[in-house]
Amino acid sequence: MKVRVGIDVGGTFTDAVAIDNDSYELVGKVKVPTTHSAHEGVALGIVQSLEKLLSESNINESDVVFLAHGTTQATNAFLEGDVSKVGIFALGTGLEGKKAKADSKIDDIELAKGRYLQSSHQFLDTSKFNEETANETIQNLLNDGSEVIVGSESYSVDNPTREKKIMDAAKQFDMPATATHEVSKLYGLKTRTKTAVLNASILPKMIQTVNMTEDSVKKAGIKSQLMIMRCDGGVMNVDEVRSRPILTMLSGPAAGVAGALMYEKVSNGIFLEVGGTSTDISVIKNGKVMIEYAQIGGHKTYINSLDVRTVGIAGGSMIKMDDQQVSEVGPRSAHIADLAYAVYTDPDQLKNAKVVYVEPKPGDSKSYVVLENEQGERFALTLACVANYLGYVDEGHYAYGNKASATLAVEALAKETGKDPKQLALEISDKAAEKNLTVIDKMIKDYDLDLDGLQMLGGGGGAAAVVPYLAEKKGVKSAINKNAEVISPIGVALAMVREVVERSMSNPSEDDILKIRKEAEEAVVRAGAELSTVEVQVEVDATQNIVRAIGTGATDLRTKDLGKTLTLDEIKEKVIETYQTKPDEVVEEDKTDNLHVIKTSKEEKKLWGLMKKRKDIVHVVDNEGVIKLKKNGASIKSMSVEKIKNSFMSILEDVVGYGDGGVQVPDVFILQGKRIIDCSGVIDLNQIMALVNVELQGIDPETKLVVIIGKRSA
Template sequence: MKVRVGIDVGGTFTDAVAIDNNTYELVGKVKVPTTHYAKEGVAAGIIQALEKLLKECKIDVSDVIFLAHGTTQATNAFLEGDVAKVGIFATGTGLEGNKAKVDSNIEDIELAKGRFLTTSHRYIDNTDFNNENIINVIRELQNDGAEVLVASEPYSVDDPRREKIIMELAQGLNILATATHEVSKLYGLKKRTRTGVLNASILPKMIQTINMTESSVKKAGIKAKLMIMRCDGGVMSVDEVRSRPILTMLSGPAAGVAGALMYEKVSNGIFLEVGGTSTDISVIKNGKVMINYAEIGGHKTYVNSLDVRTVGIAGGSMIKVEDGKVVEVGPRSAHIANLPYAVYSDSNDLKNSKIVYVKTNNDTNTYVALENGEGNRFAITLACVANYLGYVKEDHYAYGNQESAKIALEILARALEKDPHKLAIEILDKAAEKNLQVIEQMLKDYQIDKDGLVMVGGGGGSAAVVPYLAEKLGVNLTISKNSEVISPIGVALAMVQEVVERSISSPTEDDILRIRKEAEEAVIRAGAEPSTVEVQVEVDAQRNVVRAIGTGATELRTKELGRSLSTKEIEEKVAELYNPKPEKIEEVEKTNELHVIQTMKSEKRLFGLMNKTKSTIHVVDKEGVIKLRKNEAAVKTLHVKNVSNKLMPILEEVVGYGDGGMMVPDIYLLHGKRIIDCSGVIDLSQVMALVKVETQGLNPDDKIVVIIGKRSA
């Protein structure tokens, strides 16, 4: 049996899982303490977890075909201010150079209260750009305390030669260096340089860790190439980490979403990964997790990351009481207070306990705990309350000793002179306030309504938080399968690869394009998110072989583990979105992988005096996941061989005109499993150019379904 191994390095524990490469089912899981203080750093814990996993699951090292790990190290480095001083080496010329001199001078960045990333800046004009001057500037930055350099030039994304020379000469002087063109291909020198500075600041520590980890993996006899989780849900090679470690930031939450959607068929939903101290919240829309630019120290970067928002509420959150009233839940947790949870303790140890008030760090004595006759203390947590009220079921990871939960709540209720059940609800309401505020804002930001919305819980503490939240919000709920190891599962499934080989003598451009397309479609079928797919083409002239290697990040949704749904079942899935149900639901078109379902639903307007029938088009995959939903959209059917001639006349009929000129509608093309999204372009000629590229190399007789809807705001 060939397996994929995923490892997630958390703040407290390092979790590892083995996944069957054919069925994608969990083979085994282990947990070891994270080795922050070992000589080898967290690498020691990674190897400990790996060795324990292989031994307990009786897996031979030769059967490990994929190995990846996610890490909180980059995130923690920024949170704790554990970063290197960065020297900024800027260059430019003329008036543009004067602006570059200002834009590249990034001031010290406050990463956390009282913790700064410090910088030193130098600039030279391109007329003085020679090796001697470059080396002198590098030495000046070194003398100013810079441990690592960033090379910055205004248009390096188009011509990176000068940035590369600075890097090479810096490395010749044994100083680590990066450049702005390595971290982003976008214009905007200030933001690109800031991103480069943040990236550079964690280079020394991350390179040290990755070298130790890679060496340890090789010593363990693992032949599979070590990969590292990225913040966008994909993975990267260790070589890429050595140049762009910033991409590993927030990789833990990204892995959690990837793992949860492996098992859950979610079209529109909220995913909450709940630990002991905090909850990471992300949004799923049309089967995809929303992405935004990452923010560090209040500054936007050019790093694409899942839009994850963290709230200081989780299973271990303690209860804050002032003047006999519950005033807050969290952000302090049992983990921070170094206290055991009452709900996971022996009920005999809690009997005859009294309420005491404890503090953690600089807090006042306002968090409640139990203290027994022997002086042992136990935290009363959100997990205790949720267990007491029955929201945590026996099959949930957060399920604890029900008698202990009852004792803890009753002792607290007596101390506050309240009814235990009412007190428990009051505590859950206080906790829910923080999460609901973030959730409501995210739904607003991404224009998601509550029709068909599902709340998905992941992480060991999910059942302590998510069921009550879903009840308060009035949406459906699911706790993901294997929720306690959802992050390493996501890591294990983060990338797929497919190879297509064809024997062709003297291949033409059309041959290469066709095989490239075949590899792209193969890797998408295997579960890769289309926007992440990259294809490398190799031509072996001696053997007359053309080889295309497609790689991509695993699509952040479920794998094809079960059967395809029938058309009737697909229509029922769509109907579940609405309450009351639409008057009409029917399939109006389809590809071999996608169903186009139209609903017609009456809506009352003008205080019920008028009825209007609302038409909505839903694009649904064969497993029932709704990939696209557009109101009042038109559906047209073409074929690849005539799309170039027939699409433009169709589009010209539906464009509108306003004060700003032509208004192009949102346009989507469906082919097989793919949705070709043209909604981001605002010119018909751009649409046609994009369509030409996307349909190049396809079978001329293949069907193309066109969805045309009003442009989104």
């Protein structure tokens, strides 16, 4: 049996799973303490978990065909301010040089209270740049305490020659180095330099860890190439990590939602990965996780990352009481207070236990609830206790405990405060839900999510303690992910190789789009994907003048998709499930080999029934039932590749509108096979044609396509 191994390095534990490479079924899982303080750092825990997994699951080293891990190291380095001082070597000349000098100088960045990322800055006129002056400049930065070098020049994204020479010069001083063109291809020197500085600040320690991990894996007899999880849900090889470690930031939450989407075919939803102390919340829209530019220390970067928002509520959250009232749930947890959960304790240990109030950590408020038995043993009353008591945690859930113990714990506090036990439990649950709902409501608004069909999906060991009650409060469906407690390492094991290339372009030509598409293809192969599996999606963001190419690919042995092909009736049922009020009609209007175009219709009444209006919505649904696109009042046209290339411009010219802002180009989507060519960000007809021509290159002229044209989204 060939297996894929995924490892997730958490703050407390390192989890490892083995997945059957053919069936994608879980065949083994282990947990070991994360080895922060070991000489080898977290690398030791990775190898320990790997060896334990192979031993307990009877797997031979030669049967591991894919090995990847996610890590919190980059995230923790930024959260704790554990970074190296960065030397910025900037170049420029003339008037542009003056601006480059100012934009490349980065003020100290506060990462944690009282902990700053510091940088030293040296500017050199390009006309004076040579080997001798480069060495002098680096020596000056070294003398000022710099431990790593960043090369910065305004238009290096077009010509990185001099930035590369700076990196080569740094090697002569045995100093790690990066450059702005390595972290982003976008213009905007200030943000690009800031991103490079952040990347450089963790470079020395991350290189050390990666080297140790790679060496340890090789010594363990694993022949498979080591891959590392990225913050956008893909993986890359270790060589890429050595130059861009910043991409591993938030790889844990990214792995969790990636794993969730493997098992649960969610079209639109909120994914909550619930641990013991905090919950990571992310959004799934049209079957895809939402990505944003990451912010570190309040500063925007050019790093595409999962948009994850963390809330200090989880299964282990303790209850805070003031004046006999529930004042807060969390942020302190049983883990932080080093206490056992009452719900996972034998009921005999809680008999006659009394309520005492403690400060989990010195300096905290002394109003957190703890139960103390006659032997002086203490147990935390947590959100998991309350959820078990109220019946929201089923026996199959990882958070399931002893309901008798949970009842004793809740009743002890109820007696202390003079409240009804169930009412008290609901008050605690409501107080916890407030924090999560504040974030969830903001994300629903930010991403314009429709509550019809919205689902809350729970991952992580504490999922059942939080998600079912939260979904009930919001009035939406919920599900706890299969193997929720190890969803992050599962996401790592099943991840695809991913690369994103962005270019600043105000009016991209067909050649421009072809070039960036090719660049993304080469980048994803360089990151570890097999060329034959690579797919590239091109997006044009006209509002920011950015062309973005997203390349994804599989490693050599992953060729099977995870999921079941549904019948047409099952697909229609999936569409119906997205509505609280069922539509009058659900009809398949068209299809490709892998995508179904389903139209729903419903008569809506307004003004107390005096006015009636029929609302048509077009849905594009894949063979697994995931709604990939939803568009109100759109038209559907079927045509061949040849017809699109010859006649599509005239069709577009017939459907453009005109308003106060000039020409109003509609949203255009073209379905081909399992691909959706998304032209919705393009506001120029010639650019739409350029994008379409590039995406359809090399496809048989007789191939059938489905075109969807609708009013542009606001």
